[in-house]
Every structure is written in structure tokens, then in C-alpha cells.
Amino acid sequence: MNDKELAQKIIQLSGGKDNIKKAIHCITRLRFNLKDESKANSKAIDDLEGVLGTRYQNGQFQIIIGNNVKNVYIQVAKILNLDIEEIKEDNNDAEKPEENKEKRNIISSILDVIASSFQPILPAIIGAGMMKGILAILTVSGWVSGESGTYQILNIVADSAFYFLPFLLAVSVARKFDVNEYLGIVVAGALMYPTILDVAKAGGAEPLYFLSIPVPIVNYSSSVFPIILSIIIMSYVYKAIDKFIPKPVKLVFTPTLTLLITIPFVLAFIAPIGTYLGNYLAIGVNWLFENAGLFAGLLLGIFNPFIVMTGMHYGLFPIIIQNFGTLGYDSGYMVVNLVTNVAQAGAVLAVALRTKNKELKSIGISSGISALLGITEPAMFGVNLKLKKPLYAAMISGGITGAAVVALGLKNYGFVTPGLVALPTYVSPDGSSKNLLIAVLGVLISFIIAFTLTWIMGFKDIDKRKKDN
Template identity: 35%
Template sequence: MAKDYNALAKSIIELVGGEENVVSLAHCMTRLRFKLKDHSKAKTDELKKLNGVIKVLEAGGQYQVVIGTDVEDVYNVILANTKIKAAGSEQASALETASDTASEKEGIVATLIDTVSSIFTPFLGAFTGAGLLKGFVVLFVTLGLLDKSTTTYTILNAAGDGVFYFLPIFLAYCAGTKFGAKPFISMAIASALVYPNITALFSATDPIPVEFLGIPVKMVSYTSSVLPIIVVCFVQAELEKLLNRIIPQIVRNIFLPVLDLLILVPLTFIVIGPITTTAANGISVAIQSLLRLCPPLGGALMAGLWPIMILFGIHWAIMSIGFANLGILGYDYLLPLTVSCNFSVAIAALAVFLKSKKKNVKQVAGPASITALVGGVTEPAIYGVLLKFKKPMVMVCIANAVGGAICGAFNVTRDVQMSVNLLTLPAIWAVYGPWAIVAIAVVCVLVFVLIWLFGYNDSMDDTLEKESK
């Protein structure tokens, strides 16, 4: 029988200050992400006590309520039963702009995190699903169970690779929505970037000079690209604001789309595409250079700090670089450094579950461990177990650093985006290589031992209970 989320949704809205205090609402895999007019109206302490709420925090300019794997159901109930608008919708865009102006003090970092997370989260399900399928296709080919020359391979490879090849189109819809541009026009612009005849100009063995009205065009690959289309969508939103003021409303629906395409597609090929691709290449080269200086140290820092990055939402910025690496380089060297992190969080929660004799601790730690281990969703374990007792969080960061050092030392990379959990271990071995499995095994053993010996005992929970009284 399906759960009834109406009571929880109603309570959450009341405690964030009511519908009138909400500018817009989005969600990721575990969190409701509110943009509030006035954060002081939210009753954070009461929200934390709600049955069904794991954690409440403010990050990236958002008021975030951590629900867990039921977040989409709660989100849908809220939108269905209130006048609250989804983040980036045309109805919410004006309020978001006003809210952004009022909260400029949050800074450019918070704005960047909010933007990146809002653009990537809506299609992460399709992204990770396609990545997992690609991982298994690689595994089947490696084991000799699937022949690349067959049409079966062609179909399966297309199912897994399509999202990545046409990534700019997915990003266009999300970025257009986020910036307040017309998202289907954004998709039309992105479609031009990955149009077969255009990609052929870039990949031709005997390339011809490309120009537009006599202006030279530097061809770059836009398939699987990230940064160009995001910048184009931002420019599109600003252009449409200008055009809305200039074009009479009676003919606006005819001329605005035409002018969008006529101006922005050539502008992207001539200016935006080459500049953003060069910038992305520069960032990638800089990070690569740092990792080359001391790969184990770079890997240790990246993986050791990864749970902290998740807490503050900074991981979205890192993930965007990783996605860009796949498009630019054909492989990613950054996110593979964190391949053991989901496992360390899961095993840490499992160790607490096994060591504790307290029912309330087991009720949280057990399900959180399974969610992280099987689903790759770590927030319930991080907020419900690791942060609550503090020491387990430290032990996880230490173990992660060891795993990251191993991956850095042995140059662990990947050429597809895929989810990381217990069910995908065979695909991880095929895509990331054996040293990724070694890193995972070492981290799992290490974090369990550290938690068992130093990271948790039931007196910690007793102390917390006394402090809360």
C-alpha cells in the first residue's frame, strides 16, 4: 500500500513559513530545496523533529529539507496541493529574480552551486541509468558475452550512450528553465549544436574551412559538452527579456523564436562555443597538473573531503567538471577518485548498526546503510548517523582519503558516467579497473575497523539524549 505523504507535506510547508514564504521548490535525490523569501520565518528546530525529516540545513542559497528516498513523492504532493511553483518555471522566475537580488550577500559560490544543482538534478535518474547500462555493456563485451559486431550491441550501446551524446539537449531544457528562458527554444539551439552535418564538419578527416557570412568559425565538438549550452541559455534568457520589451505582444510568439535561433546559433558557433570550451579545457588541465604533482595526495584530498562537499553542495561544481571531462577528454579522472566513498558511508552506518544495542540507533543506521550500499544514496547515513555522532564522520573521511590515494596513485579513470553501489560492482570493475575494486575493499575494511574500535559506542547516544533534555 502506498504511503500517504499529505500530512508530512502539509507540516513542512507550514514550518517553512507557509506558501506565501516560498518563492519556488526543487528537489534532488534526497532533499527538498526551497527558495524562501525570508529564512527567519522557517521553524528549523520543529522541522527537524518531524517524522520523515532527516535533516534541515541551509546551503547554496537554499533552505534544504532532507527527506531521503521518498523526496519525490513529498515534492509531488506539495506541488499538487499548493500554489507553490517548481524552481525555474515561468510563474516563479520573477519571484526568483527578486529573491536573488535580495540575497546577493550569499555570494557567487552559493549562486554557482544553486545553479549547477538545479540544472543537473532533474535528469540524474536518466543519466545514472544510462551510465549503468553502458557499464554492463562494457562488462558483457569484456567477458565475451556480447560481440561488438552484432546489432544487439548497437542497440544496447545506443540505449546507454544516447543521453551522453545528446547531453546538451538535456542540459538545454534544464538550464533554460532555470534561467527563465523558453526551454524548448533552448533545446532547439542545442539540437543545432549536435546536428549530424555539424558534427561531421568537426570530425572530418579532411576538414574544410568553416565560416558564417565570411566570419571564420572554429569547430569544436558539442556532443557530450556541458559549459557551452549552459552559457547560451543564460544569454538566451537575457536576450528574451530584451526582445519582450521590443517586440509587440501580438507578433511576439512568431518573431521571438526566430530571432532567438537566428542570433544565438551563429553566436554560439562563432564566440560562445570556442571560448567556453577553451575555458573548460583550462580548468581540466589545471586540475590534471595538480594531480600529476602528487597523485596520491590529490586523490586523498579529493576523496577525504567528498562527504564535506556533499554537506555543503559543493560536490555539484566538481561533478560538472567530471561530466565535462567525459565530453572533452573522453574520460574522467576526477570523480573516480571518490569511487569508494558511497561504500565507506554505507559500511560506517552498518558498523554503528551492528555495534549499537539501542533500538533507536539501529532503526536509523540499518536502513541508512542499505540505502547507501544498494541505492548509492548517502544523505540518510551522513545526516542520521555520521554527523549525529561526529566521530564516525571523521573515520569515514580518513578511510576515504586512503581510497582516494590508491585511486590517484594507480590512475583510476572512467569513460562513462555510472552509479556506484553494491549492484554495480561488476560494472565498476569493467569501467574503472581492478584498482578501483581494491580501493573499495581497503576502504570498507578500514572504515569498519575504525568505527568499531574508535568511532562509536552507545554512550555517545546517551550523551546526546541528556543534552537534548
């Protein structure tokens, strides 16, 4: 079945074109917002060749494709006549907001906002994170001097996405909340304005005053929560104002009043609250890993597959970014995620070598390579979860090695998809080889344990299943 045929089948079994309100994709999944979820035949879609599984999550019907998701999405987009990512809403679909609110709890809503905010900007921060690792290698090896112009330029490449993160998030959050992204960029510009940043960097503690209201001086570079909360507030202000402004003057007065109301309110109240929220969350998580590292690494290593399956790992992204901005490294989730991803690879490659099912062998090899590079969903959904015992083996391995690397103080210095390609980001800026050695040993041991356990425990091999074409 080629990509076009698969796309046609998926749309047909999802209730047809008219049942799909919105269609987007992430790294491995098609994500549909359906008008009537009961019309989707998830069992039949599961059985399609090229589909690794389906699930309902955060109000979306998600079809797990794996590494080929982009090609399948292109065919979906052609069939649905999408301009970019979504179908234009039916004006008669007035019940949608209420329906979604009923189906989602507060935790799901928060995770959905964070996931939607970070997914579009991942290429930028992953590229910059990888550059940090490469720059560390160049510096430690002596190929580039820390005082040279070459170093300064490469450091700009590595640091700019993190330093100006509020601008990147402003665009993605504005799109999520259906408000003009350029207004969002202006709000980010207010947070990053030199008048505030220069004083904050100089250690100034005296606030500015706007109509006798104190405006705290805070360095918002590399921050996450302040801009997310600010754009959410701006979206509500914009929509409230837009309802009352006459159509002939909307273009002038709606954005003017939105910025006039939003920016002072954000600078005085919302952004500082977001800063304190991010700081204290990071402090709490870091305290947990510092004081109960062995136990925290063990639990996170065991249950990380389920954290990834449910999308809860996106909820940790703001804390990880906060750590990179304040500490320069992360010694919690990123290091555990590295060894758990490799454990999934070890388990699925053991399946690939042992199974007599040619199709399963092919899926196992391709998804194993993908997992080694940091993308584990094809391995988890396509093989390990279905066979169960390989998943158990990966969880045991992840728990053991997760506890070990946290206890040994492993640090990650760049936000890169946790896999073999991320190893350069474990090179310590001080030139020490200890951190990289721990990372390499953690990866090797995690792979070996998962592979060996899967081989010893075995699994019930499956007959070649016939796919509904």
C-alpha cells in the same frame, strides 16, 4: 507520523504556505525558496520524525528527508497546489531577484546553475552510464561480439545520452533561466548540426564565415560548457527582445529575432569559449591527479563528505562528463567518490550494530544500505555528522583508500551513482580484470577501515529523542 502529516508540519514550521515561493526536490532533499527565511524554525523541523536535518544553501532552505523524499514531496505539492514543481510567483514580489543576488556570491551562483542543470538529467546519464558497464561485461565475457548488430544497438543505448548531452542540458538550463526550452533545443541543434559536426569529425580546421566573421569548426557532441553558456546568453537576448516587441506579434518576432541573434553569436564566440574552458579545466584537474595523485586522492577522500554536503560536487560534473567524452573514462573524482561513499556506509552500519537506540539502529541500517548504493546524505546527516566520530572514521577511511585507488590508476568508464551498483562500470573495455579488481578491493578496504574505526573509537549513544508532533 505519515508522509502527509510530515509535509504539513514542514510547511507549517517553514512559515506556512504563503512563505514558500518555490518548492522542488532532489534525490534526498526538499528545497524551498522562502520569502522570509527568519520565519522558518529549522530546529523544530530537525526534531521531526522523518527529517534528517536542515540547512540553508545557495539561497534555498533544504530539508533532508532521505530516500522517502519523493513521497513527502508529493504531499507537499498537494498542500501547496503545485502543478509540477513550483508555485506561481506573486506579482507583488518584486524584490526577489535583488534579494537572491545579495545573498549569493559568484561561486554559489555558478554551483547553483550547474546543479540545476544536471539534477533533472541524472536519470538519463546514469542509465546510459550503467549500460556502458553492462555492455563492457557482455563484450569481455564473449556473450556479445563487438561486430554484431546487437552490440551496435546496445552501444546506441549506452552512448546516446552522452553524445546528445547538449540537447538534455538545453532543456534543464532553459527551465532554470525561465526561457522556452524548445528554443533551447534549437540552439543545441545548431551546435550539433551535421554541417559543423561532420567537418569537425573529418578533421577540418577551416572556419565557416558568417558576414565575414569566422565561425570555428568544433565537435560539440558530449560537451557541457558550450550549451550552458549558450542558453544563458539566449535567455538574456530573449527577455531583452520580448520587452520591446508589441504583444500582437510577440509569437512571431520574439523567437525569430532571438534565434537570429543568438545562434550566430553563440557559434562564433560563446560555444568555442565554452569548449576551451571545459578542455582546460579538464586538463588542469587531470594533470593534478596524474602528477600529485596520492596527495590529491588523500585530500579529496578526506574532505569529500563536506564537498557533498555543500553541493560543490556538482561543480565537478562538467569536468567528469568532459573526461568521458574525450578520454572515455574518469580517473579522478568518480573513483574517489566510490570509496568515500562506501566508507560512509561502513561507519553508519557500525553505529547500527552497536547502538542500543532502536530508532537510531533503524536509521543506521536503512541509510547504510542507501550509502552502499551511492546515496550517502541520509547516512551523513542522519547519523554520522550528528555523532561526529563515525564521520571522522569515514573521512580517515576515505582519505586512505582515495589515495590508494588514485595512485593505482583506477578508472571509471560510466557515469553511475558511485556505489556497489557502479562496479560494472569499472570493467575495462580491453578485457583486463585489473581495474575491476582494484575497484572491488578499494570498496572492501574502505568499508572495513571505516567500520573498524567507528567500532574502536566508539560514539556517544543517544537517548530516544521525543519528536514534536
